[in-house]
Amino acid sequence: MNAIRTAPMTLILLGPFLACVWLGVRRTLLVGCAAAALGLALGLGQGALSSGEFAAGYGGLLAGCALAPYAAARRTALLRACTEAREAARGTQQLILRPLSRELAGTHVCTRYHCAAPRSAIGGDLYDTAVTPYGLRVLVGDVRGHGVEALRLTAATIAAFRELAYTAPDLPALVTDLDKRLTPELEAEDFVTAVLAEFAPGEVRLVNCGHPAPLRAGRRVELLEPFVPVTPLGLAPDPRQYRVRLAPGDRLLLYTDGLTEARSPEGVPFPLLPEATLALREPLPDDALDSLYGRLLAHTRARPVDDLALVLCQPSDTAVPVPATVSHSHPSGCD
Structure with missing residues (x-):
C-alpha cells in the first residue's frame, strides 16, 4: 500500500523535470505548481495526508518543483550565452x-x-x-x-x-x-x-x-x-x-x-x-x-x-x- 501511495509522486515529478529541459522558466513554474496540486489531490484521495510515507514523497515532489524553474533558468542562460558567443565568433570571423x-x-x-x-x-x-x-x-x-x-x-x-x-x-x-x-x-x-x-x-x-x-x-x-x-x-x-x-x-x-x-x-x-x-x-x-x-x-x-x-x-x-x-x-x- 505504501508503494501505491509513494510511486505516483515519482511519476508526477517527471512533469517538472521534463519541463525544465524543454520549456522556459514561466512554463516550468506552471508545470511545477500543477504537479504540486496534483500530488496534494492524490494524497487527499488516498486519505494519506497524515502518513509519514506521504509526507516524505510529497516533500520530495515539492523540492523537485522548486528546483525545476531554477534549472530552466540556468539552461536558458547557458543557451543564450552560447548563442551570443557563436554570433560574436561569426562576426569576428567575418571581420577577419x-x-x-x-x-x-x-x-x-x-x-x-x-x-x-x-x-x-x-x-x-x-x-x-x-x-x-x-x-x-x-x-x-x-x-x-x-x-x-x-x-x-x-x-x-x-x-x-x-x-x-x-x-x-x-x-x-x-x-x-x-x-x-x-x-x-x-x-x-x-x-x-x-x-x-x-x-x-x-x-x-x-x-x-x-x-x-x-x-x-x-x-x-x-x-x-x-x-x-x-x-x-x-x-x-x-x-x-x-x-x-x-x-x-x-x-x-x-x-x-x-x-x-x-x-x-x-x-x-x-x-x-x-x-x-x-x-x-x-x-x-x-x-x-x-x-x-x-x-x-x-x-x-x-x-x-x-x-x-x-x-x-x-x-x-x-x-x-x-x-x-x-x-x-x-x-x-x-x-
Whole structure:
C-alpha cells in the first residue's frame, strides 16, 4: 500500500523535470505548481495526508518543483550565452575574412566566403592578401577543426602572415617563418593546410603545404599540382616553390576543400574542372565566383556541409577570358 501511495509522486515529478529541459522558466513554474496540486489531490484521495510515507514523497515532489524553474533558468542562460558567443565568433570571423573585389598591385583579386549554415560550427577556412616589396602575395588556408579554437588559430595564422609577408624574401622563407610562428600555437594534432601565391609579370610563384591544388583558367582549365608534396604548417614543412606562367586572359583560382569534398545526395563528388570551366567564362570575376558557387549548390542540392573560401586572381592587363577546355597541367618550374 505504501508503494501505491509513494510511486505516483515519482511519476508526477517527471512533469517538472521534463519541463525544465524543454520549456522556459514561466512554463516550468506552471508545470511545477500543477504537479504540486496534483500530488496534494492524490494524497487527499488516498486519505494519506497524515502518513509519514506521504509526507516524505510529497516533500520530495515539492523540492523537485522548486528546483525545476531554477534549472530552466540556468539552461536558458547557458543557451543564450552560447548563442551570443557563436554570433560574436561569426562576426569576428567575418571581420577577419573581409570580402574583397579590387585591384592590388596589378592583379584584380575577388574573394568569397560561404558558411556551411548560418548557425553552424565556426570553420577554419582563411585567406588574406599583402602587397609587398616582392609583389602581391596571397594566402589561402584551412585550419584543422572547428569552433572557437579554430577561429583562434585562423586569427593567429592571418596575423602571422600579415606580419611576415612583407619581410620574407621569397615564399619558401615565408612558409618557414609561418611554421615557426604557428607551431607553438598548435596542439599535438593541429595543423594548417595552406597555399601561398606570389604574382610577378607573366607568372605566379606557388608553395602548396598540403592544400587543394590551385586552378589556372585560360585557354585550358588546369590543376596546378606541386612536383613534390609538402606537409601542412605545424608539421615541419620543407617548402618547395614552383612557378607557373600566366598568359593574357589567365585567371588563378584558390579555394578550400569545401569545393573538392562537396558531394551530391548520391555521393558523387563535385566535378570541379568541368564546372569551373563553365563558371570562369563569366567576364567579371565576381560573376565567375557567384556562378561557381551556384553550380556547387545545384550539384549538392542543399547547403554544403563544409565552409568554403574562394579567391580568384586575374592580372589587370588580361583581356576577357577565352572559352576554356579541361586539361591537367605540369608547372613550368620548381625552385
